[in-house]
Amino acid sequence: MDSPAGYINWAFISISVPNLIVIGGMVLVFALALILPFPHSTSTKSSKR
Amino acid sequence: MSESIGTEAEVPSWTRATRDFIGKRLPLAHFLPDRQPAYVGSWVYVFGVATIASLAWVMLSGVILAFFGPQWWHVTGLGRFVNSVHFWSVQALFIFMVLHLWGQYFMASWRDGRAPTWMVGVVIWLVMIVTAFTGYLSQQNFDSQWIGVNAKDAINSSGGGAFFNVLNFGQMYGIHVMLLPIGITVLVILHIVQVRAKGVVRPIEGKGRGA
Incomplete structure (x- = not known):
């Protein structure tokens, strides 16, 4: 925990592994939010349940 | 006095003007809707609510930390737990806020008169970013001292050092627990009212589909 994080260097881009994991996870969650079906109410067409 | 009761309709009134202003822009059915358009049925719309939920945890844990103080949150087991809740709920807050930002950006949700909502x-x-910075300065540990010593150079180079001393714990703590939370609360309430007043933006229509 007290040791510095590892870094990934690619051309002019330098990013720590923890930051890359968080950003990758956010992109994944965003993609899943677009793909996964949202649970709809069973009374979609009726005005009252 | 008594004869004014039946003829008040024509009398100018701040109360009536305010009531009419709110009634036109935010009727109660818009403010507290029980149904939403079909296109709102997507997980993308959950990110905004998740941001508010995270903010609620930040506020709750922050109030407890402010009540008991730095020694409590550094030394006792419960204090360290609440301190951790405060930290991790901030992480969740920023993650959900950015996901909410991505969703609103890609659906261009500033359309149809919603630019003020976007700007707020x-x-x-x-x-929020300034609040997070002052939070890091308010930890009362070596980490906050290190951040403060480095941050002073950045803020001095911008000219902000004439107004803010990031090495002054009292100033940073006061800003963090009082001024900025009040500002965030007011702005978030305004943001929600703006969303409720205009409703959720319609999806961008694809080619060949009717409006």
């Missing part, structure tokens, strides 16, 4: 969201984002 941007301001909330900026105020």
Whole structure:
């Protein structure tokens, strides 16, 4: 925990592994939010349940 | 006095003007809707609510930390737990806020008169960042001292050092626990009212589909 994080260097881009994991996870969650079906109410067409 | 009761309709009144202003822009059915358009049925719309839920945890844990003080949150087991809740709920807050930003950006949700809603969201984002910075300065440990010593050079180079001393714990703590939370609360309420007043933006229509 007290040791510095590892870094990934690619051309002019330098990013720590923890930051890359968080950003990758956010992109994944965003993609899943677009793909996964949202649970709809069973009374979609009726005005009252 | 008594004869004014039946003829008050024509009398100018701040109360009536305010009531009419709110009634036109935000009727109660819009403010507290029980149904939403079908296109709102997507997980993308959950990110905004998740951001508010995270903010609620930040506020709750922050109030407890402010009540018991730095020694409590550094030394006792419960204090360290609440301190951790405060930290991790902030992480969740920023993650959900950015996901909410991505969703609204890609659906161009500033359309159809919603630009002020977008702009208030941007301001909330900026105020949140300043709040997080002052939070890091308010930890009362070596980490906050190190951040403060480095941050003073950045803020001095911008000219902000004439107004803010990031090495002054009292100033940073006061800003963090009082001024900025009040600003965020007001802005978030305004943001929600703006969303409720205009409703959720319609999806961008694809080619060949009717409006």
